[in-house]
Amino acid sequence: MDRTWQITLMYFFIHLGLIFFLYPGDVISSTNDGHWLPVIIGFMVHLAAITVYMKGLSFIGRRDIISLYLEAGKGWPLLLLLPVTVYFLLIIIITLRYCAEMMTIVFLSNTPLWAIMLLFLLIAAFIAIKGIGTLLRTGVLTGMLCLPVILLFTAASFQNVDWRYIFPLADGFAFFTDSDFYQSFFAFAGGFLFLGFLQPYFTYRKKNIFIAALVLLPFFLFSVYIPVLTFGQATASTFHFPFIAALDSINLSWLMFDRITIFFFLCLISFTMLFLTMVLWSTIRVISRCIPVIKPSYLTFALPVLIFIACMAIPNWEDVKLLFEWNSYLRFYVVITIPLSTYFFGKRLQRKVDCHAAD
Amino acid sequence: MRRIRRTAGSLLCICLLLLNTGCWDNRDINHRSLPLVMGIAYHENLYQIVLQIPEPLESGISLKILTQTGKTINQAVDKISARMESSVDLLHLKVILVEKEYAQLGLSDSITTFMRSREISPKALVVICDEKLDTFFEHVKVSMAPKGTTLYDSFEKNAGWNPQMALTRIWQVYRSIHSYTRDVAIPVYKSGKSGTIDYTGSAIIKNGRMVGQITPEETLLFNSVNGLGTQGKIEVMNNASVLILSNSTRHRSRLVHNIPYLDIELTLKVSIVETKGTPTTKLIKDELQEVLLQRFEHLFDKILASKADILGVGQYFRNKLPRSELSHWRTDYLPRMKVKLKVNPVIQNEGNLKLS
Known part of the structure; x- marks a missing residue:
């Protein structure tokens, strides 16, 4: 079944959800000026990764990457799928914990963390049980509701911009030595891997993903530059969430709501929940395919419980950051190996198919 | 079997609906006091906080002026809150009125506090008061018409603001504290005759500290x-x-x-x-x-x-x-x-x- 549009939109929404939270803060603390350089470099890496990945996926026909690796021979699944699973589990834990913490910081100051996390997990697990079709439909629906809000407030956030803060334009490549730069890859890395898990269920035109990626580029730039242009680098670097702070400074007297940040924030949270669900679904698929003894339905109950316990075990914000930092090594491993291995195995597979066809 | 699953599913959905309100330890609006104006002064290592709270009466509104001192701003606000029947909620604070002496000492600490707290909106206006807070608020209470937005109306752009007045919000003062190349001006007011408050010029703020004054x-x-x-x-x-x-x-x-x-x-x-x-x-x-x-x-x-x-x-x-x-x-x-x-x-x- 061809679901090109739904999948492209899903890719787009998931990345929007990832862009506006952590990403601006990481880029702003990674460099003092010339923020476009780290953004463009990260984006290039992302583009390269999806190019290779898409090319590889087009070789393997209607298979998904799990069966591709399982067919590749012994050792490979362990080398490739185990890190992916660990990576997925870690980003679920981090994202969940992170969103819940943000919720308490931004507006639900009285609600305990466990309640927020439980709510998020329940919804994610519920959609994951229902399967990928439901997930895509939910994604499109959420997007239709949230995208107008996000676009409107992104446009409005230019209200307090002072363009002269854009200077100095470049400062060299000192950010390569900064760990924050590597952490900013969170927004570029985790979001696209799900594209390899969809194939047996749905097919899609790979070209549209590129178009969606190009549409994302302005949002990457906006999310960093709006706080920089509103506050200036020296001030923006003092915020945990610079974009949210910039949004707080918008004054729209014609709007009946005083604090538009909450609306923007909730829309982003729903996108992040889509991301969470997608990753949860992918994890369940990987585990249940590799270890067929475990039924997927048991996993959908066991995994959220495990994740919830892990989230509760993280005592504070500093530890979330630490986990995030550890995760970044795994992130680079996954982002580099998965597209490349898909490409090479895919090519080998295609050659085999060609040989058979020639016989 | 199918019916059981469907029932369980819908029950779960209803439970989620309950969570949907997002309320936790919720306090009703009639148990909250929502001050619109906060006055800050700093004397002998103690903050003095004055809150102007509009109280709805059967006919119209009366203004309640409450003042407390504390080692931190939050301590003073908590003291006020503890002495009231309802809890003080700074969510709708629109104006921060700073005593001139404190502005000359430097506002960095309190502006940073406001930016850090999620409760106070960074869009609130900052205004300097060129006399003792007590006398100023006494004047407001005695001679200004009690409304929900008394005082605030005099400063906000789409209300009583004039082009001779500076218009500066908390986030702009915060930016001035850190930015290398940008400072701000804050309007200075004092109580005037016949129930008005008079605008006397604008304070030059450098890195969050008042260093001079310009005329209207x-x-x-x-x-x-x-x-x-x-x-x-x-x-x-x-x-x-x-x-x-x-x-x-x-x-x-x-x-x-x-x-x-x-x-x-x-x-x-x-x-x-x-x-x-x-x-x-x-x-x-x-x-x-x-x-x-x-x-x-x-x-x-x-x-x-x-x-x-x-x-x-x-x-x-x-x-x-x-x-x-x-x-x-x-x-x-x-x-x-x-x-x-x-x-x-x-x-x-x-x-x-x-x-x-």
Whole structure:
């Protein structure tokens, strides 16, 4: 079944959800000026990764990457799928914990963390049980509701911009030595891997993903530059969430709501929940395919419980950051190996198919 | 089996619906006090906090003025909250009124507190009070009409604000604390006669500390250069009074031997509102130019003396200086700065009557 549009939109929404939270803060603390350089470099890496990945996926026909690796021979699944699973589990834990913490910081100051996390997990697990079709439909629906809000407030956030803060334009490549730069890859890395898990269920035109990626580029730039242009680098670097702070400074007297940040924030949270669900679904698929003894339905109950316990075990914000930092090594491993291995195995597979066809 | 699953599913959905309200330890609106104005003073290492809380009565509204001291702002607010029947909720705070003495000491700590807390909106206005807070609020309570938005209306842009007044919000003061090339001006008020509050000029804030004061007329010019001055009126010598319809500025910056030069071209489109005798257009234009240049000179002298870049002229040198140099812009470059203002008055119309 061809679901090109739904999948492209899903890719787009998931990345929007990832862009506006952590990403601006990481880029702003990674460099003092010339923020476009780290953004463009990260984006290039992302583009390269999806190019290779898409090319590889087009070789393997209607298979998904799990069966591709399982067919590749012994050792490979362990080398490739185990890190992916660990990576997925870690980003679920981090994202969940992170969103819940943000919720308490931004507006639900009285609600305990466990309640927020439980709510998020329940919804994610519920959609994951229902399967990928439901997930895509939910994604499109959420997007239709949230995208107008996000676009409107992104446009409005230019209200307090002072363009002269854009200077100095470049400062060299000192950010390569900064760990924050590597952490900013969170927004570029985790979001696209799900594209390899969809194939047996749905097919899609790979070209549209590129178009969606190009549409994302302005949002990457906006999310960093709006706080920089509103506050200036020296001030923006003092915020945990610079974009949210910039949004707080918008004054729209014609709007009946005083604090538009909450609306923007909730829309982003729903996108992040889509991301969470997608990753949860992918994890369940990987585990249940590799270890067929475990039924997927048991996993959908066991995994959220495990994740919830892990989230509760993280005592504070500093530890979330630490986990995030550890995760970044795994992130680079996954982002580099998965597209490349898909490409090479895919090519080998295609050659085999060609040989058979020639016989 | 299927029916059981479906029932379980719908039950789960209903349970989720309950969670959907997002309420936890919820306090109803009638158990909250929502102050609109907060006054801050700092005496002998203690903060004094004054909250102005509108209380709905059966007919109309009465103003409640509560004051407490504390080692921190939050302690003082909590003390007020503990003494009231309802809890104080700063979510709708719109104005922060700072006593002048405290502003001169430096506002960095409290502005940082406001930015850190999610409760107080960074859009709240910052205003300086040129007398003791107690007397000021006493005056407000006694002589101003009690409304939900008393005081706030005098300062907000779409209410009682005038182009001669500076308009500065918490996040802008916060930016001034950290930014290398941007400072702000905060309006200064004091209680006046016959139930008004009087605007006496604007404070020059450098890195969150009040270092000088400019007059209302200079503030109008300051607003014009920053693009906020429309609808302001300027009296031209003894001959006429004009209304600013629109203003635009162009800047050209140079850096020669580490001395910054800036040419500002200010184009004012004005309309004539009042004349004395029969002045010609040319005379009005010339005098307008002269008045503005003179005012600008005074304004800039004050800026140089206080080394506070309220006009944000440093912004125009951001593309000429590396970041390491920009960080001491205020001390090394601003005092040596040469500014040339060129005023381009355009009399867009003359009102209903012909000008002789």
